[in-house]
Amino acid sequence: MKVIILCGGMGTRLREETEYKPKPMVEIGGKPILWHIMKLYAHYGYKEFILALGYKGDVIRNYFLNYHYYNNDFTVNLGIKDSVEVHSSHNEHDWKVTLVETGLNSMTGYRVKLCGKYINEDDFMLTYGDAVSDVNITKLVTFHKNQNKIGTVTGVFPPSRFGDLIVSGNLVKRFKEKSKDFVDNNKPINGGFFVFKKEFLSMIPPDPACDLEREPLENLANQKQLAVYRHYGFWQCMDTYRDYMLLNKLWIENPEWKVW
Numbered sequence: 008m009k010v011i012i013l014c015g016g017m018g019t020r021l022r023e024e025t026e027y028k029p030k031p032m033v034e035i036g037g038k039p040i041l042w043h044i045m046k047l048y049a050h051y052g053y054k055e056f057i058l059a060l061g062y063k064g065d066v067i068r069n070y071f072l073n074y075h076y077y078n079n080d081f082t083v084n085l086g087i088k089d090s091v092e093v094h095s096s097h098n099e100h101d102w103k104v105t106l107v108e109t110g111l112n113s114m115t116g117y118r119v120k121l122c123g124k125y126i127n128e129d130d131f132m133l134t135y136g137d138a139v140s141d142v143n144i145t146k147l148v149t150f151h152k153n154q155n156k157i158g159t160v161t162g163v164f165p166p167s168r169f170g171d172l173i174v175s176g177n178l179v180k181r182f183k184e185k186s187k188d189f190v191d192n193n194k195p196i197n198g199g200f201f202v203f204k205k206e207f208l209s210m211i212p213p214d215p216a217c218d219l220e221r222e223p224l225e226n227l228a229n230q231k232q233l234a235v236y237r238h239y240g241f242w243q244c245m246d247t248y249r250d251y252m253l254l255n256k257l258w259i260e261n262p263e264w265k266v267w
Contacts, residue, residue: 014060031136036258116217162195
């Protein structure tokens with residue numbers, strides 16, 4: 008089963024890092040967040056990736072075209088005819104990565120639509136290029152197949168950054184600091200890590216303005232064809248500079264998403 012990863016957005020809320028690179032190439036611990044996401048899927052045996060490129064896509068193209076040089080030690084022999092000797096040390100020798108140009112201003116639904124020509128199997132996976140998690144992909148796929156729905160979305164329960172104000176009129180009756188362990192089972196958010204039957208691709212209109220989260224997924228939900236896989240473990244997006252700093256701090260202290 009192939010994995011589509013959305014890599015084309017501009018990441019405007021992380022402009023400190025995305026001025027010169029696409030958000031999936033912003034680094035956690037010296038590696039692009041895209042690499043961390045791919046390592047999760049590869050850990051569970053899914054090593055065929057389709058990257059939907061857009062904003063500064065050449066940065067991602069360059070990374071994979073020169074992957075051995077970015078991820079290994081190497082020796083350059085300078086002479087009349089230069090040669091490079093790569094001292095192999097990475098473990099991604101069996102990854103297959105297809106890079107697809109999906110347009111600078113395309114919305115997420117259209118990006119998925121354009122990647123569809125490389126989907127030959129009955130099912131495929133899809134996620135965003137800016138969030139890491141310790142979600143068990145094997146259990147996710149099994150759940151999807153058991154539900155026999157067209158799509159499955161992973162619902163996650165990130166802790167609130169803020170407390171709750173209990174108010175009456177213009178007065179605060181109680182200031183409630185929300186616990187880090189607080190989970191509302193009825194209020195998951197879209198964490199990405201989707202699984203779809205291939206027929207979902209035909210439900211996406213060939214329109215560059217098509218937003219995945221609007222018409223395609225709303226229609227699935229209305230047809231009762233979108234299941235939710237609840238993941239109560241770690242999930243964190245990189246939406247802001249604060250998130251970037253947090254993930255790099257966690258990489259040093261306790262990278263819960265590092266299951267490989």
